Amino acid sequence: MIYQLSVGRLECVVVSDGQPGPPFEPALGDFFTPDAGVPADVLQDACRGRSTLTCGYNCLFVSTPDGMxxxxxxxxxxxxxxxxxxxxxxxxxxxxxxxxxxxxxxxxAVVFTHLHQDHSRGAIWSGDLTFPAASAYAHTSEVAFWSGPVDLPSAQPHVEAARETIRLFGERLHPFEYDAEILPGVRATAAPGHTPGHTAILLQSQGERLLCVGDTFYDPLQLTNPNWATPWDLDAPASIASRRLLLERAVDEQILVHAYHLPFPGLGRVQRKGSTFTWHPLPT
Known part of the structure; x- marks a missing residue:
């Protein structure tokens, strides 16, 4: 599945790495658990008959002045x-x-919102670099976290892919700080919490913008319930704070949003509804 769009002079295409459908869609109860702060009865009331979510893997290609x-x-x-x-x-x-x-x-170039396996393994799955000429970019805190001892149970499934990504790219992996311009028209935006260096990526050209939010939310339920965390948020309070800030910005500045895990192509607009938000997919 592919979907083409432009952000000013930045030509973009969303390419799906896959999107499991029924009967293989994951259960909502696996994402929003009592241990993560979402009681089962609260989830049931919010779901209104739904039991699964559609988990896409929406990779965004951007043609920049420095290359694809x-x-x-x-x-x-x-x-x-x-x-x-x-x-x-x-x-x-x-x-x-x-x-x-x-x-x-x-x-x-490969720009990582973070180094969880579902975001990084595609670059290193064979044991060699999938994109042999590419440089890579990840936040300084992200590289430091996965390079050191990782004791958190929810992080364990991601350790191998994260460390292999860091090892294989070697000196071609360039750590960045928040608000840095990674490539022309491609800027890092603070979104910590899901992981220590989790990053949203802002594309901007000729007055047009697109905000790639990575794992800021997995499902529209996290817009109507922005205080919901998941088991994979390593710092739940920070993740919730980042989600609210990014959603507020998307509404106030009317920025088109790219959500990595929403149904393909993961593009849409955010609107405010009282103290919460709603998701409005881009017509495709």
Whole structure:
């Protein structure tokens, strides 16, 4: 699946690495748990009959003056970490790139919102770099966290991919700080909490903008309930604060949003509803 759009002079294409559908959609109860602060009865009342969410892996390619870049890279082929059922449903980035006329060999940069395996493994799944000519970019705190001892249980599934990403890119992995311009028209925006260096990416050109929010939210339920955390938020209070700030900004500045895990292509607008928000997918 591919979806083309432009942000000013930045030509973009969303390429799906996969989107498991029924009966393989994950349960809402796996994402919003009592341990993460969402009691089962509260979730049931909010779901209104829903029991699953549609979890996409929406990788965004951006043609910058410094070359083609991709924001996050999906799970990659041969992934069994969620169970054998998932293997044929993800790892589709290469085919999507071919359909979009994109070349792995010519990719200039990989920008990571964070180094969880579903964002980084697509760049290193084979044991070699998927994009051999590309430099990589991740927040300084993200690189430091995954390079050191990681004791948090919810982080354990991601350690191998994160460390392999850091190792394989080596000196071509460039740590950045928040508010840095990573590439022309591509700026890092603070969004810590999900991971220590979790980053939103703001594209801007000729007065147009697109805010890539990574894992700031997994489902529209987190807009109507912005205080909901997930088991994968390493610092839940910080993650909630980042989510509110980014949603407020998207509304106040009328910025188009790209959400990595929402149904393909993950593009939409945010509107305010009292003290909460609503998601409005871009017509496709």
């Amino acid at each position: 870049a991709v924001i996050d890279t999906g799970l990659g082929p041969d992934f069994l970490g969620y169970g054998e059922y998932i293997e044929p449903l993800v790892g589709q980035l290469d085919g999507g790139m071919t359909a979009a006329g994109l070349s792995r060999a010519n990719l200039a």
